[in-house]
Ligand SMILES: [Ca+2]
């Protein structure tokens with residue numbers, strides 16, 4: 401096998417040399433060059449005041465963003481390069497946009513003071529996004545864009561807005577203790593909205609959500625809301641013929657309203 405591969409490589413090299421000397425080489429040569437040069441693209445880091453912005457490109461970026469104290473470090477993996485300041489101090493707000501293609505983001509928040517805001521845009525492509533230990537005094541906003549995306553969110557924020565966009569999305573929210581005034585997990589109500597799996601799980605009665613909204617759009621979706629205290633819960637399964645919702649271990653305060661519609665199966 402190894403011999404065959406070596407002969408194949410030698411044959412390709414010969415072919416490549418011949419075509420360079422004669423006609424322009426085919427796309428094969430160009431693609432191979434790009435793959436070696438920049439296999440997973442570039443993320444750019446910019447700092448303006450206390451705002452740190454991380455911007456991916458149209459390639460499949462793999463990036464980790466870590467916050468310790470008020471210092472944030474951006475690291476690229478698997479060939480993703482970081483342009484700009486890899487580490488910045490005095491950061492109070494983080495905005496991450498991954499651009500197109502299938503991106504992987506891990507944001508690990510070990511800050512002692514909450515961020516004022518966190519925004520994450522997955523954009524097009526099948527993105528895998530993990531936001532761990534999030535601590536935000538204002539709005540945490542996540543938009544997954546098109547594609548079959550996976551989001552895992554843990555932590556808390558004053559308001560949390562998650563837009564799954566289209567595609568078959570898996571969105572898991574694990575809330576820490578604390579009060580969330582508004583949590584919304586929504587997917588577009590379109591034919592291509594996709595089958596979604598949404599899980600919102602709290603840390604018991606210490607997790608209080610004043611308003612919790614889940615809308616999963618068309619196709620068959622699965623929603624679980626568990627282990628938290630809420631004033632108002634509203635869920636809409638959208639279209640689909642086999643939508644499921646499970647409500648477990650929920651205590652109510654304030655408005656004490658739980659409403660759901662568009663689900664064929666309820667637990
Ligand atoms: Ca990208």
Ligand SMILES: [Ca+2]
Pocket residue numbers: 522523524525526527544545546547548549
């Ligand atoms: Ca996406």
